Amino acid sequence: MRHYSAWSLLRARLAGNSHWQPLWSGQSLQQAYDVVVVGAGGHGLATAFHLARDHGIKRVAVLEKRLVGYGNVGRNTTIVRSNYLLPENHYFYEDSLRRYETLSRDLNYNVMYSPRGVVDLALSDDDFPGLARRGNALRLAGIDAELMNISALERFCPELEPRRSRRFPILGALVQRRGGTVRHDAVAWGYARAASALGVDIIEDCEVTGVRTRGEVATGVETNRGYVQAERIAFATAGHTGMIGTMLGVPLPIETHLLQAMVSEPVKPLLHTVLVYVAPGHAETYICQSDRGGLVMGGHLDGFPSYTREGQWDRLEDVVQGAVELLPQVGALRILRQWAGTNDMTMDGSPIIDRLRYDNVFVNAGWCYGGFKAIPASGAACARFVATGTAPDLIKAFRLSRFATGHLLDERGGGPFPARQ
């Protein structure tokens, strides 16, 4: 792997940009591996990278049904934050955010981390105590959170014009300044490049169709390219983990739902932060501006289980209505693209990292709509779990048995209704 630096860029320019190499080269599928990771999304690639770098596991393969980054790592709205209420969640996501802060250096690949702040808007007096409670929980854990009144919000985000007359007036916000955005494709490519440089085989167009077992031990995976022997198997196929459960005959507390996002035509800078707006009777809208200038928007789930990756028109309408209510000036823009991703929705809205039926089969799943911001921490923790056989403290709460024992991590307190989360 060629090391990227200012010097290497200059040298490439002087050489007429003719010597650029692929980020990762086409490796061939071997017959046996120490660890087979299924799914070359953010979590799978990060897990493979940490297995190779931190645990010295030499023979690692990442098998991908389609292309690197085809799934949700390339379909999210690129937002990273750690402002969760529950300690199990906020310590984990904080670990992830800290890793994002240094990820460009760790991978030697610019992932364009932009700490532009994540603003949760308060629209009523009732919103404030909820946001204050979350903010206080975060501050007690040493995570930055700032409860802003309208004057402070006006200083932080003047383009929002918080005092403008609105149907639902803005009263203040909970702000996490270190939250922001990260270039999503760069995360997938950066991990793939770094993992590949450490000797990880990244195999695209390789669909896992089954797991071969001997007694209570999994011995390898069946793929469309033949059988691959594996000491350990890690599934990182969020969005389709329900299918993995069906394949292994393991019931899971997961439903697959769609979440859509959309981007407007590019315009000059008009929004410097990430706004989260939940108006009464409306779907949620979150909106930020990409470096290219497009306004990236997303909202709630479509509301019923689906694998189609086709978003529903009415949800798109809801999200856009919220955006226009919030920033009337965006009403003049046209939507450029709209897309949807499949989400592993767990019954409590929190992820699952655990063994799956066999001692040497692991699953990294159930990321709901928060998988992108979790990638660095999930990769590191999952790799440690797979390598050592013991779950690190950071992810102990994400065990599968929590549903049976009642130790749910229900951030919203909404009950087992994924469609409404």
Next chain:
Amino acid sequence: MSRLHCPFCGPRELREFRFHKTLPTEPGTAFAGIYERIDNPELSVEHWQHVEGCRGWLRVTRNPSSGAVLETRLLGGGVA
């Protein structure tokens, strides 16, 4: 999938309907019915309500992978 066929009202936009999760009712099946799902990507039987129409309850059989609606029936034995 952008429409559902309501037996009373005919084909209507999906936004008029609300999806309801089907919860187990038999005694002793509550935990398994909610938390132990065997996913079937080809078939899903669900309850929907035509909330912005006749408010009738429907049993909808769908294929979540293709989005095709296989069957829509009225619940409770009513006559459309």
